[in-house]
């Protein structure tokens with residue numbers, strides 16, 4: 329059986345750096361240089377749980393452990409787990425029959441669960457509980473004969489999984505333009521749900537357009553955009569008006585990281601860039617810049633933020649002020665299949681682990 333690894337772009341080779349002196353000469357900075365560091369930032373409880381699930385599966389079952397799709401959308405996390413023995417695949421068909429496969433934090437459709445069963449695969453479901461909540465809402469409202477408008481990005485794994493719960497009842501709404509033109513069969517029995525990692529503001533804009541067209545549109549029973557997405561956006565909204573440059577650490581396929589760049593620009597940052605690694609930072613971004621905002625997406629280990637802060641310090645941004653807009657202390661229990669194995673093996677971590685080894 330051959331396997332097809334998920335394509336993971338490797339970190340780029342560092343360019344020749346423009347020296348701090350060259351940057352200062354190109355555009356002097358008036359006033360003290362500082363970093364505004366967003367809090368919360370980085371790993372959320374769902375990502376931490378998913379990464380720990382793969383680490384614990386490797387520890388208890390041994391390598392290889394197959395993982396369907398990127399466990400979380402972060403290049404560093406995926407390559408680190410690969411180095412420990414995880415094999416990332418696109419589909420169950422690439423996993424040898426009888427082997428162990430972990431489903432990613434983004435969730436899977438019932439068809440994927442069924443195909444794993446058909447192949448006799450052993451599974452650990454690392455779907456974030458907050459994604460599972462949206463799946464359950466979709467099933468419940470579809471069973472109650474609602475038309476469901478799922479606000480989200482078509483093609484994103486999470487949206488594929490939720491859509492797969494009730495494809496006959498769900499219509500995906502990608503953006504405000506689609507909200508203006510979408511057709512529904514019963515405007516009197518209509519509810520919207522959403523992907524967990526969207527821009528809060530853009531989602532509300534879409535909902536308002538939909539409500540203008542369909543006044544009986546119902547809201548989800550509770551917010552589908554998760555606490556981690558909301559908190560990271562709130563923190564960057566606070567920082568952006570004070571920052572000439574905002575650097576977001578996160579991968580290009582990380583929805584919430586990409587949204588953070590958009591939110592930073594929308595709320596007043598003069599420039600904002602997303603980087604996977606510190607060595608992707610272009611030092612010309614610092615020219616004439618006194619205040620730099622820094623944050624990271626929900627799938628980003630803190631070690632990558634520290635690399636960025638070190639680079640910034642090299643360029644004179646030594647003063648780091650953490651801007652705290654919320655405290656997070658959520659901890660999800662590990663997937664039940666794994667907990668049972670860990671408990672039987674006497675691993676005390678089955679009760680819950682605060683953070684993965686990749687932090």
Ligand code: SF4
Nearest residue numbers: 372374375456524554
């Ligand atoms: S971003 Fe939100 S939904 Fe996604 S894994 Fe983290 S907590 Fe769960």
